[in-house]
Amino acid sequence: MKLLLENKETVADGVVLLTLRHPDGDALPAWTPGAHVDLVLTDGLVRQYSLCGAPDSTTWQVAVLREPDGRGGSQHVHDVLAAGGLIEVTGPRNHFELVEAKRYLFIAGGIGITPILPMIAQADRTGHDWRLVYGGRTRSSMAFRDELERLGHVEIRPQDEYGLLDLETLLGEPEEGTAVYCCGPEPLLAAVEQQCAAWPKGTLHVERFAPKADAARGPRHEFEVELAQSGTVLRVPPDQSVLAVVEQAGVAVLSSCQEGTCGTCETIVLDGEPDHRDSVLTAEEQECGDAMMICVSRSRSPRLVLDL
Ligand SMILES: Cc1cc2nc3c(=O)[nH]c(=O)nc-3n(C[C@H](O)[C@H](O)[C@H](O)COP(=O)(O)OP(=O)(O)OC[C@H]3O[C@@H](n4cnc5c(N)ncnc54)[C@H](O)[C@@H]3O)c2cc1C
Numbered sequence: 001m002k003l004l005l006e007n008k009e010t011v012a013d014g015v016v017l018l019t020l021r022h023p024d025g026d027a028l029p030a031w032t033p034g035a036h037v038d039l040v041l042t043d044g045l046v047r048q049y050s051l052c053g054a055p056d057s058t059t060w061q062v063a064v065l066r067e068p069d070g071r072g073g074s075q076h077v078h079d080v081l082a083a084g085g086l087i088e089v090t091g092p093r094n095h096f097e098l099v100e101a102k103r104y105l106f107i108a109g110g111i112g113i114t115p116i117l118p119m120i121a122q123a124d125r126t127g128h129d130w131r132l133v134y135g136g137r138t139r140s141s142m143a144f145r146d147e148l149e150r151l152g153h154v155e156i157r158p159q160d161e162y163g164l165l166d167l168e169t170l171l172g173e174p175e176e177g178t179a180v181y182c183c184g185p186e187p188l189l190a191a192v193e194q195q196c197a198a199w200p201k202g203t204l205h206v207e208r209f210a211p212k213a214d215a216a217r218g219p220r221h222e223f224e225v226e227l228a229q230s231g232t233v234l235r236v237p238p239d240q241s242v243l244a245v246v247e248q249a250g251v252a253v254l255s256s257c258q259e260g261t262c263g264t265c266e267t268i269v270l271d272g273e274p275d276h277r278d279s280v281l282t283a284e285e286q287e288c289g290d291a292m293m294i295c296v297s298r299s300r301s302p303r304l305v306l307d308l
């Protein structure tokens with residue numbers, strides 16, 4: 001779907017907020033807090049951005065951090081996209097749903113605040129007990145600070161003023177009934193995961209904007225995939241992904257990041273044991289083994305049967 005970039009404004013150091021609308025004023029598809037959309041920036045350059053505005057709005061908003069060392073997606077958003085232009089957008093999709101809980105602890109680092117914003121709005125609207133701890137490099141690099149502070153229950157903790165977030169105090173004692181939501185840079189996510197190891201299973205919900213360190217590593221054996229819808233059996237050599245092999249066989253599968261972070265290529269596994277190497281599924285979802293990200297994940301069994 002092509003959307004009109006209605007407005008583009010700088011909302012923090014290195015962060016622009018894009019407001020998108022249907023060019024004919026049509027309603028946009030519904031979404032829930034935690035959802036993201038794909039911006040098709042140029043041919044082959046597709047990037048995911050969390051929806052950070054209000055879910056009942058006729059506009060979509062995404063905030064994009066410039067990644068000077070990246071592969072060009074965020075730089076394209078910052079340097080090329082201009083208000084008044086049209087952008088191809090797909091989605092929304094959500095791998096970071098807000099579950100029902102007695103209370104919520106939100107932990108955001110830097111641009112990781114984006115999916116948390118609509119979650120906070122919902123928790124606040126529904127009268128839930130919630131608290132946000134928001135870290136960042138400096139105060140001026142932290143988007144949406146003022147509007148968050150107005151809500152209360154918010155601790156703004158720029159690193160140059162407070163140092164790293166004190167996760168030990170924050171997460172030291174498991175709290176029954178609290179759902180913990182975290183989004184931010186990998187070191188923060190890894191530290192929160194470590195601290196939450198003693199909490200009840202299913203307490204922690206994380207979203208990664210980049211692949212988990214070493215997630216895609218591990219031995220690469222050859223195996224077979226059977227495409228259940230046609231009965232076709234394909235060989236996946238050690239140097240190719242399931243996605244690449246399936247596409248070469250002429251079967252169209254939606255994909256985007258190709259590195260196991262966006263969830264676009266999620267495929268149902270009907271038989272066999274996947275070797276999960278993605279950064280999207282939770283440990284419980286991976287253990288369950290009924291779905292996999294075929295852009296990076298492989299197989300522990302000689303054959304996987306996929307719902308393709
Ligand atoms: C579900 C989801 C939601 C997202 N929401 C937002 C959002 O709301 N706002 C936002 O700004 N971004 C968001 N992102 C990240 C975004 O999609 C882009 O990755 C980001 O804009 C950078 O794109 P890029 O092409 O500039 O850099 P990329 O090349 O994608 O690089 C991003 C960062 O990762 C590092 N990197 C590059 N390749 C690798 C690799 N193979 N392994 C490890 N690290 C690598 C780079 O050094 C850089 O720091 C989201 C990502 C996902 C998956």
Ligand code: FES
Pocket residue numbers: 254255256257258259260261262263264265266278280293294295296
């Ligand atoms: S294409 Fe993004 S997870 Fe596979």
